[in-house]
Amino acid sequence: MSMNQTWNQYVVKKGNKSLVLETIKDRSPISRAETSNLTGLNKGTVSSLVNELLEEQLIYESGPGESSGGRRPVMLLFNQLAGYSIGIDLGVNYLFGILTDLQGNIHHEEKIKFNHLSYEGIQSNLFQMIDRLFNSAPPSAYGVVGIGIGVPGSVSNNGEVLLAPNLGWKNIDLQKVLEKKYNLPVVVANEANAGAYGEKKFGIGKDFNNIVYVSAGIGIGTGLILNGDLFKGNNGFSGELGHMTIEVGGAKCRCGNEGCWELYASEQALITNAEQTGIQPPHHAEEITLEHLLLLAEHDNKQTIQLFETIGDYLGVGINNIINIFNPDQVIIGNRIASCQQWLKEPLKQRITNQTMWFHQKDLQVDFAQLSTHSTALGVAAFSLENFLKVDLQQQ
DSSP states (O other): OOHHHHHHHHHHHHHHHHHHHHHHHHHOSEEHHHHHHHHTOOHHHHHHHHHHHHHTTSEEEEEEOOOSSSSOOEEEEEOGGGOEEEEEEEOSSEEEEEEEETTOOEEEEEEEEOSSOOHHHHHHHHHHHHHHHHHTOOOOSSOEEEEEEEESSEEOTTSOEEEETTTTEEEEOHHHHHHHHHOSOEEEEEHHHHHHHHHHHHSTTTTOSSEEEEEESSSEEEEEEETTEEEOOSSSOOOOGGGSBSSTTOOBOTTSOBSBTHHHHSHHHHHHHHHHTTOOOOTTOSSOOHHHHHHHHHTTOHHHHHHHHHHHHHHHHHHHHHHHHHOOSEEEEESGGGGGHHHHHHHHHHHHHHHSOHHHHTTOEEEEOSSGGGHHHHHHHHHHHHHHHHHHHHHO
């Protein structure tokens, strides 16, 4: 047998094994026969791959299932507790981390808030958070299988943060730093791409195939799902729509451009506007926060509600541009600004109704993220565990 043939058989087998595992994971509990029907692989192949997966503890068997006459089949179930994944949303003024099992169920979460930290400051907080998440993992066959981090900036395909303007980061090889420290596979991704993926997989995007996810935190990032897949562009930098110009000669942005959308429609814009209208921070605080403004709006403070409505309107301006480019079937507003949904929704919808070409509005749904503060963390945790399920099967 030639080297090439052996290699081809190896590749085919790996592919088949992944397919069998995916099928069991998505349809658990499922019989061997049904797995064979769904994958199109013959019974013998399925049987030997199932035995390997049982040995590897990635699946387990349960008692007999429903029979279609004759003996009742044994059912196969995905063992989601065979390992865990860490997912972290690294924000400009917070860190939010989760520990999930292999099915994306959250078992533990951690949050830290901060202001104006240097890279070193954020890094030490990040290490502490990862350590705590590690310690919260129950005993399992594979332990923690990977770490995913979502960062608000441009991330290269090999995990280097080239530019995160609101963090003041440039050329930070976060993936290398973390892989060296933890000796585990690490995925570093743009937080909006991860958020889009989180909502598509676990949230409000499940039934849609062309999704624009708008992550509005301190800045604005966008993640695109086109034809059901995450669209990353040539080098992984697609979706920098927070930096499209909506105001010629407008305010100067940290990215070097002027009049960027994120200067008018983000949490940072909201806080800047609040300071300019003379709203005071609560007596013991130095700075106005989103939480404080939410409280004021809930107590019917007209001035604050108006600030939210302006943000909603500006969100609509940018979203219009995006709708005209991509003709999506869903737009999801996510990240911290999603918590202000009740005041943003109307002005946003009005702007879209008044300005978007009528034929784009047919079948378009505008939603607020279901997982709001969890979308990014879940998305990066999913990247990690999917890599584990693909790669680790291949190495065994």
